[in-house]
Amino acid sequence: MIRNSIRFKASILYTSVLFVILVIFSGVLFSVTRYVLYQGLDDELRLKSSEIVNILKSYEKLSRSETPHQHLLNKLLGIEDRARLIVDDLWRSDMDALNLKKDYIVILDFQGRPIIRSQNFDAETARVFQEQLPLSVDFMVLKNIRKTGRPFRALNLPFLYNSRNLLVIQIATPMDAVIRMLNQLLYFIGIGILVILGITSFMGGFFTRRILRPVLNVTRIVDNISHKDLNRRIPEMAADAEMRQLIRSCNAMLERLEKSFAHVNEFSSHVAHELKTPLAIIRGEMELALSRTREPAEYEQVLQVSLEEVNRLIRIIKDLLLLARLDYNPDVFQFEKIHLTAFLEEIYEYTHILAEQKGLFSELRLSPAFQASPNQSVIEGDKLHLRRLFLNLINNAVKFTPKGGKITVSLAVSGRSAEIRVADTGVGIAEKDLNRIFDKFFRSGSQKQAEPGSGLGLSMARSIARAHQGDITVHSRPGEGTVFGVILPVIFSVPDNN
Numbered sequence: 001m002i003r004n005s006i007r008f009k010a011s012i013l014y015t016s017v018l019f020v021i022l023v024i025f026s027g028v029l030f031s032v033t034r035y036v037l038y039q040g041l042d043d044e045l046r047l048k049s050s051e052i053v054n055i056l057k058s059y060e061k062l063s064r065s066e067t068p069h070q071h072l073l074n075k076l077l078g079i080e081d082r083a084r085l086i087v088d089d090l091w092r093s094d095m096d097a098l099n100l101k102k103d104y105i106v107i108l109d110f111q112g113r114p115i116i117r118s119q120n121f122d123a124e125t126a127r128v129f130q131e132q133l134p135l136s137v138d139f140m141v142l143k144n145i146r147k148t149g150r151p152f153r154a155l156n157l158p159f160l161y162n163s164r165n166l167l168v169i170q171i172a173t174p175m176d177a178v179i180r181m182l183n184q185l186l187y188f189i190g191i192g193i194l195v196i197l198g199i200t201s202f203m204g205g206f207f208t209r210r211i212l213r214p215v216l217n218v219t220r221i222v223d224n225i226s227h228k229d230l231n232r233r234i235p236e237m238a239a240d241a242e243m244r245q246l247i248r249s250c251n252a253m254l255e256r257l258e259k260s261f262a263h264v265n266e267f268s269s270h271v272a273h274e275l276k277t278p279l280a281i282i283r284g285e286m287e288l289a290l291s292r293t294r295e296p297a298e299y300e301q302v303l304q305v306s307l308e309e310v311n312r313l314i315r316i317i318k319d320l321l322l323l324a325r326l327d328y329n330p331d332v333f334q335f336e337k338i339h340l341t342a343f344l345e346e347i348y349e350y351t352h353i354l355a356e357q358k359g360l361f362s363e364l365r366l367s368p369a370f371q372a373s374p375n376q377s378v379i380e381g382d383k384l385h386l387r388r389l390f391l392n393l394i395n396n397a398v399k400f401t402p403k404g405g406k407i408t409v410s411l412a413v414s415g416r417s418a419e420i421r422v423a424d425t426g427v428g429i430a431e432k433d434l435n436r437i438f439d440k441f442f443r444s445g446s447q448k449q450a451e452p453g454s455g456l457g458l459s460m461a462r463s464i465a466r467a468h469q470g471d472i473t474v475h476s477r478p479g480e481g482t483v484f485g486v487i488l489p490v491i492f493s494v495p496d497n498n
C-alpha cells in the first residue's frame, strides 16, 4: 500500500481512533475489575478477622463459666469438658471454612507484643510481617505489604478481650490469585486489542478500496481521453454523491474543452481560409502573367492586384495579432481620463467625413447637460483603442448603409454607466446572425460578396469594450437599420435629460 495514499491514511486513521477507544475502554475495565477483586479481598479479611474475634469471645465466655479448680478436677478424673470440646470443634471447622492455612495471623497486646502467632511461616517471615504491618489500637486498617517480592493484603483490627484487655488482631492474606487474575486479564486485553486492530486495519483497507474504486475508474477513463475523443463522458452510474459531483465536474470540464477545441479548430480553418484567398488570387495573377509575354501595363496591373492582396493579408494578420494581445494581455492598454463629449466630437468629425464621401447624412446628439459642462462625463480608458472600437462601428455603419441613409452618434448616461450609440439606417442584420456577428471572421452571407472585410472588426470592438469593464449591445431590423450601443463605466456623470 502506498504510504501517501488515501487508503493508507484512512486505515491508519480508523486503526488509531479504534486503538485509543480500546485502550480507554480496557483501562476502565481493568480498573473496575481490580477494584472489585481488591474489595473482595478486603471483605474476606474483614470476615476472617471478625470470625476469629467471635471464636476468641467464645473461649472468653467458657473461661468465665468454669473455675480453674473445676477444670483441674475434670482433667484428673478424666471427665470430658463438653463445652470446651464444642468450642474447639467450632474453631477447627471455622479454620477450615475460612481457609486460613495460607494466611499469616497474629494477636498482639496493645503495645504490639505478639501473644499468639500462626506458625505456618518461618521466624524470618514473621519478623518481616511484624515490621511492615503497622499497629493501630484505635482503627481498623487495610494495607498492601510485600514480603520478599510476594504481595499480601493485610488487616489490623483492635478488639476488647475479657472487657479489659485491648488486643489487636492482624491478618495478612496472599494476593497471588488476584494478581494472577489481573495479569491474565491484561494479557487477554492486549491480545484482544491486537486482534481487533488487525481486523479493523484489514477491513478499513478493504472498505476504503471499495469506496475509492470509482476514483480509479474515473482516473482510468480520464487517462484514456485524448484530444481526438473529447466527446467522451464519464458514466455516473452507481457512484456515491461526492463521486457523482466529481464526475459531473470532470464531464463539465470535458464539455468546455470540447467546445474550446472545436472553437480553436474552427478559428484555425477560418484563418487558413482567409489567408488562402488572397494568396490564391496572387498566385493566379502571377501564373497568368507568366503564361506568356505581356505588356508592361499588364505586369503593372498584376503587381497592383498583388499589392492590394498583400495589404489585405497584412491587415488580417495585424488584426489577428492585436486581437490575441487584447484577449490575453491586458497590459497593452494605457488608461487615462477621457472627457466623453470631447472624445465623441472628435469621432464624429471622422464619421462626418466618411458619411459625406458616401452621400450619407450624419448627426451627433449630446444632451444639453453634457454640452454645458463636459467635465461631468469622464471615463477611464485607452484613447487609442477606444478610437479603434468606434471607428470599426462607424466604418460598418457607413459600409452597410446605402446612399441617402443616416448615421447618428449619441451619448446617454444613466447612473454609473455611459452608453454611446452608433445608429444607421442601413441594411440591418438578420435575427439569426445577431448573436454571431461578434465571432471572429463572421460576415453575414448577403454582405460577403458585396462589401470587403475580414469579419474581425466587431470581435475586436467587443474585446476593447470588455477590457474597459464595458460591453457592446446590438439592435437591428433587416431593411431598417442597426444600433450598436457601447456601454462604459463613468467616473463623473449627470442624469440623462434626454
Ligand SMILES: Nc1ncnc2c1ncn2[C@@H]1O[C@H](COP(=O)(O)OP(=O)(O)OP(=O)(O)O)[C@@H](O)[C@H]1O
Binding pocket: 392, 396, 397, 400, 424, 426, 427, 428, 429, 437, 442, 443, 444, 445, 447, 452, 453, 454, 455, 456, 457, 458, 459, 482
Ligand atoms: N452596421 C451594420 N449593418 C449591417 N450589418 C452589419 C453592421 N455591422 C456589422 N454588420 C455585419 O456583421 C458582420 C461582422 O462585422 P465586422 O465588423 O466584424 O466585420 P466586417 O466589417 O465584415 O470586416 P472588418 O470589420 O474586419 O473589415 C459584417 O460582415 C456584417 O455582416
Ligand SMILES: [Mg+2]
Binding pocket: 392, 395, 396, 453, 456, 457, 458
Ligand atoms: Mg467591420
